[in-house]
Amino acid sequence: MASRPGRRTTIRELAEYTGLSPAAVSYALRGMQVSAETERRVREAAEELGYEADPIARALAGGATAVVGLLVGSLADFWNQELVRAVQRELYGAERSTLVADADGEPARELELARRLIDQRVDGLVVVPIGPASGGWESIARELPTVTIGDALPGVKPAGEVIFDHDRGVRTSLEHLRESGHRRITVLSWAVETSPNRQAERAVVASGAALGLDLDVVACAYSLNGSRPLAQELLGSPERPTAILCMSDSIAYGVYAACAELGLSIPGDVAVAGFGDHPISRLLAPPLTSTVWDIDRVAESATSFLLQAIEADGPQATLRELVAPVLVARDSTRRA
Amino acid sequence: MASRPGRRTTIRELAEYTGLSPAAVSYALRGMQVSAETERRVREAAEELGYEADPIARALAGGATAVVGLLVGSLADFWNQELVRAVQRELYGAERSTLVADADGEPARELELARRLIDQRVDGLVVVPIGPASGGWESIARELPTVTIGDALPGVKPAGEVIFDHDRGVRTSLEHLRESGHRRITVLSWAVETSPNRQAERAVVASGAALGLDLDVVACAYSLNGSRPLAQELLGSPERPTAILCMSDSIAYGVYAACAELGLSIPGDVAVAGFGDHPISRLLAPPLTSTVWDIDRVAESATSFLLQAIEADGPQATLRELVAPVLVARDSTRRA
DNA sequence: TACGCGAGGTGAACCGGTTCACCTCGACAT
DNA sequence: ATGTCGAGGTGAACCGGTTCACCTCGCGTA
Numbered sequence: 001m002a003s004r005p006g007r008r009t010t011i012r013e014l015a016e017y018t019g020l021s022p023a024a025v026s027y028a029l030r031g032m033q034v035s036a037e038t039e040r041r042v043r044e045a046a047e048e049l050g051y052e053a054d055p056i057a058r059a060l061a062g063g064a065t066a067v068v069g070l071l072v073g074s075l076a077d078f079w080n081q082e083l084v085r086a087v088q089r090e091l092y093g094a095e096r097s098t099l100v101a102d103a104d105g106e107p108a109r110e111l112e113l114a115r116r117l118i119d120q121r122v123d124g125l126v127v128v129p130i131g132p133a134s135g136g137w138e139s140i141a142r143e144l145p146t147v148t149i150g151d152a153l154p155g156v157k158p159a160g161e162v163i164f165d166h167d168r169g170v171r172t173s174l175e176h177l178r179e180s181g182h183r184r185i186t187v188l189s190w191a192v193e194t195s196p197n198r199q200a201e202r203a204v205v206a207s208g209a210a211l212g213l214d215l216d217v218v219a220c221a222y223s224l225n226g227s228r229p230l231a232q233e234l235l236g237s238p239e240r241p242t243a244i245l246c247m248s249d250s251i252a253y254g255v256y257a258a259c260a261e262l263g264l265s266i267p268g269d270v271a272v273a274g275f276g277d278h279p280i281s282r283l284l285a286p287p288l289t290s291t292v293w294d295i296d297r298v299a300e301s302a303t304s305f306l307l308q309a310i311e312a313d314g315p316q317a318t319l320r321e322l323v324a325p326v327l328v329a330r331d332s333t334r335r336a
Numbered sequence: 337m338a339s340r341p342g343r344r345t346t347i348r349e350l351a352e353y354t355g356l357s358p359a360a361v362s363y364a365l366r367g368m369q370v371s372a373e374t375e376r377r378v379r380e381a382a383e384e385l386g387y388e389a390d391p392i393a394r395a396l397a398g399g400a401t402a403v404v405g406l407l408v409g410s411l412a413d414f415w416n417q418e419l420v421r422a423v424q425r426e427l428y429g430a431e432r433s434t435l436v437a438d439a440d441g442e443p444a445r446e447l448e449l450a451r452r453l454i455d456q457r458v459d460g461l462v463v464v465p466i467g468p469a470s471g472g473w474e475s476i477a478r479e480l481p482t483v484t485i486g487d488a489l490p491g492v493k494p495a496g497e498v499i500f501d502h503d504r505g506v507r508t509s510l511e512h513l514r515e516s517g518h519r520r521i522t523v524l525s526w527a528v529e530t531s532p533n534r535q536a537e538r539a540v541v542a543s544g545a546a547l548g549l550d551l552d553v554v555a556c557a558y559s560l561n562g563s564r565p566l567a568q569e570l571l572g573s574p575e576r577p578t579a580i581l582c583m584s585d586s587i588a589y590g591v592y593a594a595c596a597e598l599g600l601s602i603p604g605d606v607a608v609a610g611f612g613d614h615p616i617s618r619l620l621a622p623p624l625t626s627t628v629w630d631i632d633r634v635a636e637s638a639t640s641f642l643l644q645a646i647e648a649d650g651p652q653a654t655l656r657e658l659v660a661p662v663l664v665a666r667d668s669t670r671r672a
Numbered sequence: 673t674a675c676g677c678g679a680g681g682t683g684a685a686c687c688g689g690t691t692c693a694c695c696t697c698g699a700c701a702t
Numbered sequence: 703a704t705g706t707c708g709a710g711g712t713g714a715a716c717c718g719g720t721t722c723a724c725c726t727c728g729c730g731t732a
Contacts, residue, residue: 010688021712026690035710056401056457057688059392060717067435067456075424078616081417088411088438097456099403100436102424120403120433121392224615256619279560280414283592285621346718357682362720371680393718396687 009051018045029053059121067097068306069117073110073130074190075102076223077250079276079295080128083149086299087126094307096123103130105222107195111136118143124306129153130191130222145309147302151191151198160305160319162298163199169291169325170203173245173273174211176289176327180335182243182271186216186234188227188255189247193219200247216241220251227254235262235270242270243333249274249281252288252332271333286331293323345387354381365389395457403433404642405453409446409466410526411438412559413586415612415631416464419485422635423462430643432459439466441526441558447472454479460642465489466527466558481645483638487527487534496641496655498634499535505627505661506539507546509581509609512625512663514547516671518579518607522552522570524563524591525583529555536583552577556587563590571598571606578606579669585610585617588624588668607669622667629659 011029015022018041028034028042045051059065068091072080084100091098099122101113107130114137117125124145137153140146147160177185185208191198201217208215218234220227227246231254234240246252252274259266266272266286274281277290305319347365351358354377364370364378381387395401404427408416420436427434435458437449443466450473453461460481473492476482483496513521521544527534537553544551554570556563563582567590570576582588588610595602602608602622610617610626617624641655 008688011690012688022689023691023713024711027711030690033710038710052455054396054457054688055455056392056395057717058690060390060396060719061688061690062717063690065392075421078414078417081414081421084420084436085411085417085438088436089440092438092440097435097437097452099433100420100424101433102421102428104425104428116433119388119391121390253616253619260619280589280616280620283589283596283620284616285619344718347720348718358719359683359721360681363681366720369680374680390718393687394720396689397718397720398687399720 008054009049011051011053014042014045014049014051017049018042064123064310065121066095067099067120067122068303069099069101069114069120069122069125071101071103071110071113071117071125071127071129073103073107073128074105074222076105076226077190077248078253078278078280079248079250079293082278082295083128083299086295087303090299090303094303105130105190105226111140114140124159124310126302126306127153130195142315145306147306147309149298149302151195151200157318159309159316160302160321162302162305162321162323164293165322165325166198166200166203167206169275169327170200170245171207171210172325172327173275173291174204174207174213176329177243177245177271177273177333178211178213180243180267180271180333182213182241184214184216184239184241185243185245186218186241187245187247188218188220188230188251190220190222190226190251191247192217220246222248223250224253224257227251228257231255231258232262235259235264240270244270244272246272246274249276249278249288249290252281252290253284256284256288266332267334273333277328282328282330284332286334289330289333290328292326292328298323344390345385347387347389350378350381350385350387353385354378399457400459400646401457402431403435403456403458404639405435405437405450405456405458405461407437407439407446407449407453407461407463407465409439409443409464410441410558412441412562413526413584414589414614414616415584415586415629418614418631419464419635422631423639426635426639430639441466441562447476450476460495460646462638462642463489478651481642483642483645485634485638487536493654495645495652496638496657498638498641498657498659500629501658501661502534502536502539503542505611506536506581507543508661508663509611509627510540510543510547510549512665513579513581513607513609513669514549516579516603516607516669518549518577520550520552520575520577521579521581522554522577523581523583524554524556524566524587526556526558526562526587527583528553556582558584559586560589560593563587564593567591567594568598571595571600576606580606580608582608582610585612585614585624585626588617588626589620592620592624602668603670609669613664618664618666620668622670625666625669626664628662628664634659 012022015025028039103109126147128149137156141156141158145159149162187204220230255272274288274290277292281288281290301321347361348358351361364375439445462483464485473489477492477494481495485498523540556566591608610624613626613628617626637657
């Protein structure tokens with residue numbers, strides 16, 4: 001109900017209206033250092049004049065913007081899209097806005113975008129990284145509260161980490177494929193080229209060795225359209241694998257598309273498993289075997305970590321959560 | 337390269353360094369009113385000191401924030417998720433950041449979120465509305481450049497509109513179903529309750545009448561999990577429709593899920609068609625008949641309209657684009 | 673030579689909050 | 703009655719840019 005035409009009510013107008021000083025009004029609005037009576041008066045006046053503090057001015061003076069940056073390594077990945085939504089909802093509850101940035105699969109872009117978000121003076125950063133790329137994350141994590149999701153950034157001490165238990169996740173998936181009779185397995189991971197040292201990649205190698213599997217780890221773009229041509233190539237070759245493990249459901253979708261185009265049947269000709277268990281995965285033909293990372297829980301932990309760090313306003317110990325994987329076996333890996 | 341510890345370089349420091357006044361530096365950095373020589377000197381000094389203008393201060397003083405608000409009626413809809421990504425990418429090219437807000441299916445929340453975005457001083461607004469809800473959009477569109485996607489907001493003269501040609505889209509879909517032998521068709525639309533006067537809804541009624549179909553329009557939540565229980569109910573009843581037309585692919589996915597649970601076959605027992613043609617739709621079993629709205633084109637037009645309006649900085653004629661529908665017939669509507 | 677003009681530059685106010693240093697005044701202890 | 707203390711409030715500086723009004727000076731023209 002503020003006076004629409006043009007400018008908004010300012011704190012000085014409010015001061016004049018109540019006969020107080022701007023300082024008093026400022027304190028009163030934030031419930032500090034003033035008598036209950038004064039606070040009431042100011043609040044009423046604010047109501048009456050439709051006063052609404054200008055976040056920009058507040059940010060310039062005080063520091064906090066109530067905006068959080070959400071940096072996603074690849075928004076082409078459906079799981080990440082869902083994650084954005086979940087984080088979004090959590091932050092809405094916390095009265096904060098979200099500045100979203102998408103590195104679009106290019107690790108080099110991540111740091112640049114992070115800088116851009118910091119320039120915008122976000123209060124904190126949620127990062128769903130593609131990979132460590134260059135250094136630079138350390139200084140960012142030191143500059144402002146940062147929470148990572150999915151993979152830890154090596155050498156970085158962020159405010160919080162929500163980490164997928166890739167050791168167990170990959171192990172479980174590979175065991176499952178092994179039990180279904182597969183030995184020659186290709187693993188498609190979008191990170192293998194950009195960040196060969198990620199936990200997920202290490203887990204793949206370790207588990208493969210432990211289980212005596214013949215693994216082939218292949219770098220793959222992060223999306224349906226990214227993995228399709230690669231899958232076409234892989235599956236068209238004479239020594240094609242009997243199973244493909246995809247480090248994201250989106251990648252698996254591309255494999256499905258390739259199979260359709262090549263006339264291969266899943267799981268008859270090749271078994272496919274994903275990661276993330278996107279809601280659509282169970283609707284595919286055949287339903288996709290995948291591994292659940294509970295998105296809502298991930299988002300909740302991440303935002304909670306971030307908010308705690310923002311409140312604390314000083315270096316704390318890193319809050320950490322290891323997200324347990326749950327394998328959901330469906331028909332895409334059924335024994336032929 | 338800025339001095340990390342603490343504060344950034346300010347324009348006054350830069351002024352001192354170059355021996356100019358802050359005003360001159362400010363002008364120089366934006367290439368106004370200064371000699372080439374001065375501009376060069378300032379730019380060099382800026383480089384040297386790692387100067388980067390503070391967007392907050394700039395916003396407070398000048399007005400523009402280089403941030404655009406993206407307000408989505410429902411991020412649970414997969415098509416909208418893709419749209420966010422596409423708009424995101426367009427804006428990245430235009431050196432602008434994006435504040436994303438999700439009304440989460442509640443029309444009432446849309447206006448509140450729009451206000452919140454305006455409070456953050458976004459330079460413009462891209463709205464993917466659920467529905468007109470209350471008035472209030474007029475004043476918003478008058479306050480700042482606004483572009484709508486999908487449906488026009490009645491009574492509002494925004495800076496731009498990218499509108500789906502629902503008349504043709506719905507008509508084409510219904511004709512297609514009719515040709516496949518269907519007469520009793522249920523239409524699931526998430527907007528029918530919140531905004532019964534949307535173009536899409538009117539198109540449904542008009543086309544249904546023109547084609548002599550027995551239509552039943554049912555309001556439905558906007559997501560897979562939202563439509564599933566509804567579809568269960570619909571398909572469990574004795575006089576179930578022979579075809580279901582969903583105003584979004586996400587809704588169709590819920591119908592698929594319900595069919596799976598009820599043991600109904602698509603298209604044998606019931607035909608299903610969607611809208612939007614999400615990349616996954618063709619991977620379902622059976623592949624989903626849908627109608628393409630070219631997402632990249634939509635995003636490009638919308639952002640281009642918005643940027644033009646922001647540049648123009650004054651009321652212009654509404655830029656408008658009508659997006660043509662293209663039906664993609666797949667097996668989910670194959671004649672039984 | 674006098675004059676006008678415009679390019680180039682300056683100082684200070686301003687945007688709208690926050691915060692620091694300081695002041696006042698009444699209550700309470702001594 | 704005096705001194706102390708702290709709750710409540712004030713004025714002004716400050717955050718870091720932008721912009722307005724004004725000033726200066728060199729050049730071209732009459």
